[in-house]
């Protein structure tokens with residue numbers, strides 16, 4: 001029987017699709033009389049067409065989850081080449097719309113090309129703001145906390161300068177607005193710091209304080225969130241994510257240990273969406289990733305009855321689509 005080259009090509013294509021789909025699924029089987037099979041799709045990383053890192057997740061006025069990320073180049077061998085923040089949105093945690101680049105270093109008059117590290121975002125004064133660590137022209141070691149604004153979550157964002165008073169400090173900014181409307185800035189490398197911000201987001205309203213968190217393993221990526229009236233200060237220790245709990249945005253915080261102990265660096269953020277808690281982070285273990293070629297992933301986050309957080313480990317499944 002003669003089989004044409006075209007038929008062979010079609011057969012190979014169908015075969016590879018079947019194999020590809022199969023490897024994308026994990027079968028979880030519950031036994032007991034009747035067998036129920038739940039198919040879990042491998043959803044991590046959640047963004048695959050480009051490499052993204054440092055995900056800063058938020059639920060904005062439109063009821064969608066918005067995520068602002070930094071970008072790792074496909075061939076990156078250091079962090080200098082990181083350039084151009086991206087915005088993504090979703091309503092089901094699995095399908096993400098890429099809104100493209102929202103701010104590039106060429107649009108920051110005081111900054112150098114590249115060096116666009118972990119951003120954070122906030123909705124305030126009826127506007128959307130990005131705050132980001134970026135190096136100043138003439139000195140790559142002088143990283144400042146840039147501020148950019150947009151009327152809409154998808155940007156583009158326009159740079160309006162940097163926060164006065166934290167110049168020269170390598171920093172990963174995190175902004176947190178408490179229930180009384182006061183907004184706090186957390187930042188630092190090796191030594192975590194915080195201060196109340198003025199409403200213009202360009203000035204500190206008080207002298208920066210060091211954060212007492214009951215341990216000595218802080219390295220970078222400060223993060224603050226609130227749950228059941230408690231304040232959770234979390235961060236990356238260089239080897240894993242850790243956290244401490246307190247009764248005020250200032251602390252002092254009581255050290256509670258690991259959230260995400262196995263990640264080299266994770267730069268996480270945490271939200272509750274449609275009744276479920278989620279942990280956003282980046283991971284280097286996909287498609288020839290490296291510490292410079294990272295990808296955004298999401299896991300479920302669970303609290304214990306006493307408010308402590310159950311440890312999180314990177315999975316291929318990640319989170320499943322909200323129905």
Ligand code: FUB
Pocket residue numbers: 053054070079082117118133171172220221265266267
């Ligand atoms: O992405 C560049 C830097 O690596 C971030 O600012 C740190 O938090 C770490 O993720």
